[in-house]
Amino acid sequence: MAELWRRVRRERQIWLLCIPMIAWVLTFSYYPMYGLFISFQNYVPGHSMFSHWIGFDNFVRFFNEPDCLQIIRNTLVISGLNLVIGFPAPIVLALLLNELRGRVFKRTIQSLSYIPYFISWVVVANILITLLGSDGVLNDILMKLGLIHEPIEFLMNGNYFWGILVTSNVWKDMGFSAIIYLSAIAGIDKELYEAGKVDGLGRFGLIRHITLPGIRSTAVLLLILAIGGILNAGFEQQLLIGNPLTQDHYEVIDTYVYRFGVQLGNYSYGTAVGLMKSVMGLVLVILANRLSKRYMQSSIF
Amino acid sequence: MVETSSSMQSSLASRLADIAIIIVLVLLGFVVIYPFINLLALSFNDGKDAARGGIYFFPRKLSFSAYGMLFENKKLLKGLSWSVLRVIVGTCTCLFMTGLLSYIISIRTFSGRKFMRILFFMTMYFSGGLIPTYILMNQLHLTNTFQVYWIPGLFNAYFMLLMASYISDLPEALFESARIDGAGELRIYWRIVIPVAMPVFAAVSIYAAVGHWNSWFDVILYNFNGKFDTLQVYLRRLLLEVEATQQIRDQQLLMRKFQDLSPLTLRAATTIVVTVPILCVYPFLQKYFIGGITLGSVKG
Numbered sequence: 001m002a003e004l005w006r007r008v009r010r011e012r013q014i015w016l017l018c019i020p021m022i023a024w025v026l027t028f029s030y031y032p033m034y035g036l037f038i039s040f041q042n043y044v045p046g047h048s049m050f051s052h053w054i055g056f057d058n059f060v061r062f063f064n065e066p067d068c069l070q071i072i073r074n075t076l077v078i079s080g081l082n083l084v085i086g087f088p089a090p091i092v093l094a095l096l097l098n099e100l101r102g103r104v105f106k107r108t109i110q111s112l113s114y115i116p117y118f119i120s121w122v123v124v125a126n127i128l129i130t131l132l133g134s135d136g137v138l139n140d141i142l143m144k145l146g147l148i149h150e151p152i153e154f155l156m157n158g159n160y161f162w163g164i165l166v167t168s169n170v171w172k173d174m175g176f177s178a179i180i181y182l183s184a185i186a187g188i189d190k191e192l193y194e195a196g197k198v199d200g201l202g203r204f205g206l207i208r209h210i211t212l213p214g215i216r217s218t219a220v221l222l223l224i225l226a227i228g229g230i231l232n233a234g235f236e237q238q239l240l241i242g243n244p245l246t247q248d249h250y251e252v253i254d255t256y257v258y259r260f261g262v263q264l265g266n267y268s269y270g271t272a273v274g275l276m277k278s279v280m281g282l283v284l285v286i287l288a289n290r291l292s293k294r295y296m297q298s299s300i301f
Numbered sequence: 302m303v304e305t306s307s308s309m310q311s312s313l314a315s316r317l318a319d320i321a322i323i324i325v326l327v328l329l330g331f332v333v334i335y336p337f338i339n340l341l342a343l344s345f346n347d348g349k350d351a352a353r354g355g356i357y358f359f360p361r362k363l364s365f366s367a368y369g370m371l372f373e374n375k376k377l378l379k380g381l382s383w384s385v386l387r388v389i390v391g392t393c394t395c396l397f398m399t400g401l402l403s404y405i406i407s408i409r410t411f412s413g414r415k416f417m418r419i420l421f422f423m424t425m426y427f428s429g430g431l432i433p434t435y436i437l438m439n440q441l442h443l444t445n446t447f448q449v450y451w452i453p454g455l456f457n458a459y460f461m462l463l464m465a466s467y468i469s470d471l472p473e474a475l476f477e478s479a480r481i482d483g484a485g486e487l488r489i490y491w492r493i494v495i496p497v498a499m500p501v502f503a504a505v506s507i508y509a510a511v512g513h514w515n516s517w518f519d520v521i522l523y524n525f526n527g528k529f530d531t532l533q534v535y536l537r538r539l540l541l542e543v544e545a546t547q548q549i550r551d552q553q554l555l556m557r558k559f560q561d562l563s564p565l566t567l568r569a570a571t572t573i574v575v576t577v578p579i580l581c582v583y584p585f586l587q588k589y590f591i592g593g594i595t596l597g598s599v600k601g
Contacts, residue, residue, distance in 0.1 A: 010410075024455055031437060032437055033427060033433070035434075111583075115333060120515035126571075137339055139354075271433060275430065
């Protein structure tokens with residue numbers, strides 16, 4: 001009896017601690033989800049939510065916007081490039097690092113490689129402006145080599161934008177993602193390598209037949225997640241590296257939502273576009289997962 | 302005979318491969334680190350001289366005026382203090398609250414354990430997105446306050462998973478004996494859980510602190526009146542060259558004092574000032590953080 005009483009008291013104490021936590025999560029996480037309803041309305045700040053229901057008008061409106069195709073193109077091209085270059089890059093880095101014999105050298109390179117991950121996009125944008133500006137190092141070298149005769153304003157020209165953005169994405173994330181692959185490689189049974197050597201496999205053979213299969217499930221997992229995020233083409237980096245001159249090339253769905261929804265005050269419309277993006281992202285993850293289950297025999301759920 | 306020569310050949314090929322790999326990786330390391338070297342060199346160079354270009358690794362005409370200017374600049378110092386305050390308040394409160402939540406969902410006898418876990422876990426996958434959250438902050442009058450830097454970040458589901466997986470692995474007897482002695486849950490959390498789970502608290506605190514230090518968008522989104530501008534926002538303003546020259550022009554006194562200044566060197570110096578704290582915590586980052594993500598990937 002005393003035991004039970006103590007337990008009830010204990011539970012009450014814990015529930016008491018839980019109350020503010022539940023209040024917080026309902027307010028800051030669940031209430032905004034409920035706020036997604038405004039995408040079916042014509043919401044005016046200050047007025048009550050649920051005033052003017054307009055059905056799917058906001059969703060249809062996006063596809064009638066003149067910029068629509070350009071925004072979808074930018075989103076898909078940028079994240080497509082991020083995927084094609086950014087997905088294999090950390091695998092290659094991890095494989096190269098794994099081939100190194102000198103421990104100190106390996107550690108040094110690895111430590112250097114993920115410094116950029118911890119640097120803010122503001123700093124990255126600053127670096128780009130300094131290095132690629134008309135008085136920056138890149139123009140300086142190109143001119144000295146005689147490849148160009150006057151400085152190129154790389155950041156002012158939309159044609160360079162995708163390349164610059166994707167390169168900086170890869171520069172920033174490659175080292176960090178490589179950690180995950182390196183830890184997967186470290187988990188491979190060492191005896192497999194011994195057996196492989198006995199069977200006469202060379203260095204490339206060992207990589208092909210042992211290391212790569214060993215990190216396959218990690219790679220598939222990251223690939224599925226990357227495909228699910230294909231509509232997340234970046235946000236801060238676009239706002240920070242892009243400028244009005246390159247807008248034709250940098251505007252992606254997320255920056256569009258920010259510009260139209262927040263800055264111009266089209267709350268309902270912006271929310272609708274954002275919601276559409278999230279739903280498509282969810283569908284893509286599920287599809288990618290199905291495909292990988294069927295063809296690669298591994299999946300995340 | 303044939304066998305020896307072929308093995309010699311393969312060892313030669315292997316050697317060459319080793320050298321190629323080392324060259325590729327050294328180049329890569331260079332590409333990663335060079336921008337910082339260049340900025341460092343620029344920041345210590347005379348402004349007018351720097352505008353001529355050609356500074357690669359070392360300053361050509363040494364000058365400390367960019368830093369001198371920065372540290373006499375009230376706006377920058379204010380930005381710096383908001384940033385530091387944000388990192389400290391944001392990290393401590395998030396750690397304390399998310400840690401408490403993680404402890405609660407690790408108490409095996411607690412009936413609401415699963416409910417709480419799922420309630421927070423769901424937030425990793427579903428969210429209202431940018432605009433509903435923005436409207437909420439407006440409705441709560443959190444915009445243009447310092448509070449917006451830490452209240453929305455009090456709980457983090459990802460940190461919760463990391464911390465709970467660590468705390469659940471601790472022996473239950475540790476808490477049970479304290480409970481029998483009549484200690485309250487908060488007391489157990491403060492006196493036992495935090496000290497014992499220090500490694501995971503350290504890892505998460507570094508995650509959180511770096512995030513707070515680096516964040517930029519939430520500042521311009523929520524604190525648009527500029528009163529609580531952090532260092533990142535200030536740096537961004539400097540990026541727009543006009544602002545930089547204006548800053549210099551505005552301060553006639555400084556102008557006379559630091560004649561050898563240019564937006565280029567000023568920008569470089571600010572970038573270095575913003576980056577150095579990250580590099581200072583880098584060794585700790587490596588020690589705890591890397592352990593943290595591999596922990597997460599195994600147990601997450």
